[in-house]
Amino acid sequence: MKKRNLLICLSLLMALCLQAADVEQVKVKSRSMNKDVDLVVVVPDVARTGVACPVIYLLHGYGGNARSWIDLKPELPQIADEKGIIFVCPDGKNSWYWDSPLDSTYRYETFISSEMISYVDANYSTVKDRKGRAIAGLSMGGHGALWNAIRHKDIFGAAGSMSGGVDIRPFPLNWEMSNQLGEYAHNKGRWDKHMVANEIKTLQNGDLALIIDCGDRDFFYEVNCALHTCLQGLGIEHDFIIRPGVHNGAYWNNAIDYQVLYFDKYFKK
Numbered sequence: 001m002k003k004r005n006l007l008i009c010l011s012l013l014m015a016l017c018l019q020a021a022d023v024e025q026v027k028v029k030s031r032s033m034n035k036d037v038d039l040v041v042v043v044p045d046v047a048r049t050g051v052a053c054p055v056i057y058l059l060h061g062y063g064g065n066a067r068s069w070i071d072l073k074p075e076l077p078q079i080a081d082e083k084g085i086i087f088v089c090p091d092g093k094n095s096w097y098w099d100s101p102l103d104s105t106y107r108y109e110t111f112i113s114s115e116m117i118s119y120v121d122a123n124y125s126t127v128k129d130r131k132g133r134a135i136a137g138l139s140m141g142g143h144g145a146l147w148n149a150i151r152h153k154d155i156f157g158a159a160g161s162m163s164g165g166v167d168i169r170p171f172p173l174n175w176e177m178s179n180q181l182g183e184y185a186h187n188k189g190r191w192d193k194h195m196v197a198n199e200i201k202t203l204q205n206g207d208l209a210l211i212i213d214c215g216d217r218d219f220f221y222e223v224n225c226a227l228h229t230c231l232q233g234l235g236i237e238h239d240f241i242i243r244p245g246v247h248n249g250a251y252w253n254n255a256i257d258y259q260v261l262y263f264d265k266y267f268k269k
Contacts, residue, residue, distance in 0.1 A: 020045065020077060020081065021042050021043055021044045021045060021076075021077035021078070021080040021081045022041075022042070022043040022048075022077075023040065023041075023042050023043075023070060023076075023077055024040070024041045024042075024043060025038065025039070025040050025041075025066065025067075026038075026039050026041060027039070028090075028115065028116060028119045029115075030107070030110075030111045030115050031115065032107040032110040032111060032114075032115065033104070033105050033106070033107050033108075033110075033111065034105075035105070037090060037091055037111060037116075038065070038066040038090070038091040039066055039088060039089065039090050039091070039116070039119075039120075040066045040067055040069070040070055040088075040089040041086065041087070041088050041089075041120070041124065042070070042076050042077055042080045042086065042087040042088075042089075043080070043086055043124060044080040044081045044083075044084050044085065044086065045081055046081075046084045047084075047086060047124060047125045047126075048125075050125055051084070051125060052125050052126060052127045052128075052132070053084050053085060053086045053124075053125060053126060053127065053132075054084075054085055054086070054126070054127045054132040054133065054134070054263075054267040055085070055086045055087075055088055055120060055124075055126050055127070055132065055133050055134070056085055056086070056087050056088070056134045056135070056136060056260065056263055057087075057088045057089075057090070057112070057116070057133070057134070057135040057136070057145075057156075058087055058088070058089045058135075058136055058137060058141070058256075059089075059090070059092055059097060059112075059135070059136070059137030059138075059140075059141030059142075059144045059145050060089065060091075060092060060137065060138065060140075060141050061137070061138045061139030061140045061141050061142075062094055062139060062140040062175045062176075063094065064092075064140075064141070065091045066089050066090060066091035067089070068089070069087070069089045069256075070089065072249050072252055072253055072256075073252075073253055073256050079260060083260065083264050085260070085263075085264065085267070086120075086124060086126060088116070088120055090111070090112065090116055092108050092112070092140075092141070092144060093106070093108070094140070094175065094176045094179075095108040095144075095180065096108075096140055096143060096144060096147075096165075096168075096175075096177060096180055096194075097109060097112055097137075097140070097141070097143070097144025097145075097147055097148060098144075098147070098180055098181075098194055100179075100180040100181070101180075101181070101190065102179070102180060102181070102182060103179065103180065106180060108144070109147070109148060109151070112135075112144070112148050113148045113151070113152040113155050113156075114155075117133070117155060127267075129157075130153070130154060130155055130156055130157040131157050131267070132157070132267060133155065133156050133157055133158075134156065134157065134158035134159065134160065134209075134263040134266065134267075135148060135149050135156050135158075135159050135160075136159065136160035136161065136162065136211075136256075136259050136263070137160075137161065137162070137164070138162040138163055138164070138252045138255075139162075139163050139164065139165055139220070139247065140165055140175065141162075141164075142160075142161030142162050142163060142164020142165065142166065142212075143161070143164050143165045143166055143168070143196055145159050145160060145161055145164070146159050146161050146164065146166060146196045146199075146200075146210075146212075147194075147196050147199060149208055150196070150199045150200060150202065150203060150207075150208065151199065153207050153208060156208070157208065157209060157266065158208060158209035158210070158211075158262075158263055158266045159208055159209070159210055159211075160210070160211040160212070160213075160259040160262065160263070161211075161212045161213070161214075161224075162213055162214070162251075162252050162255040162256070162259065163213075163214050163215060163218050163220055163224075163247050163251065163252065163255075164196070164212065164214070164220065164224065165220055165223070166195075166196040166197055166212075166220070166223050166224060166227045167195050167196065167197035167223040167226065167227070168191075168195065169184065169191055169192075169195065170222075170223065172184035172185070172191075180194075181194055196227070197223065197226065197227055197230065200227070200230060200231060200234065200236070201230075201234065203234065203236055204236075205234075205235050205236045205237055206237070207236075209262070209263075209266045210231070210236070210237075210238035210239065211238065211239040211240075211241070211258070211259055211262045211263075212224060212227065212228065212238060212239070212240050212241070213239075213240070213241035213242070213243065213255050213258065213259075214241075214242060215242075215243060215244065215245030215246050215247065215251050216242050216243065216244055216245065217244075217245065217246045218245065218246055218247045218251075219247060220247065221242075225242075228240045239262060241258065243255075
């Protein structure tokens with residue numbers, strides 16, 4: 001009996017190993033920036049069989065890198081297998097995911113919404129349509145996800161922000177933003193043009209599936225509430241979640257579960 005039980009356990013273990021999602025780290029050439037960009041790609045087992053899978057692109061925050069999300073949420077491979085979703089996590093440096101008007105080596109909007117998409121669709125079994133693409137991020141990445149999705153609605157069908165810096169004008173001296181846009185005091189017009197809070201005015205209801213969440217003690221709480229109010233005023237349907245929490249990994253480890261659930265429902269519509 002003990003031998004039989006041991007064989008059963010070994011068989012189950014082997015089955016789990018065979019169904020584990022791959023975590024790959026690759027370098028993608030960005031022609032616009034003339035450099036390689038690191039990507040972490042979590043590939044579910046079903047994608048290896050040729051089944052076309054939807055993709056969630058996850059953007060890290062300030063000070064992060066391509067491995068930030070897999071370190072923050074080690075369960076991503078299991079989630080990928082469970083949902084049949086590919087996760088792609090690019091290294092966006094401290095770019096805020098703009099094409100900087102001052103620094104030609106920081107053209108991360110072009111990379112995120114064009115070069116990266118082309119690479120992933122060419123090298124993985126993906127749903128090659130906006131209906132199979134979502135983009136989300138935390139903090140700086142929350143801003144980047146909404147910025148890129150709103151400006152490239154032909155590429156992304158859904159977007160999410162977790163503790164996003166959706167209006168950074170109240171923080172003009174922080175997080176190297178002046179490196180990309182110039183000092184706020186002398187470039188207010190340029191800063192205004194690079195805010196998600198202003199870019200949403202180009203949206204029509206139904207253009208994007210949107211989910212926005214933030215902790216109630218986060219320093220970005222007020223700008224997220226203002227974004228929610230603006231979206232309501234524009235008649236743009238969206239999910240808006242405020243939960244107890246601050247601007248930290250514990251909050252984002254929890255928040256990503258809600259975002260994945262939201263995107264999974266979107267993909268299955």
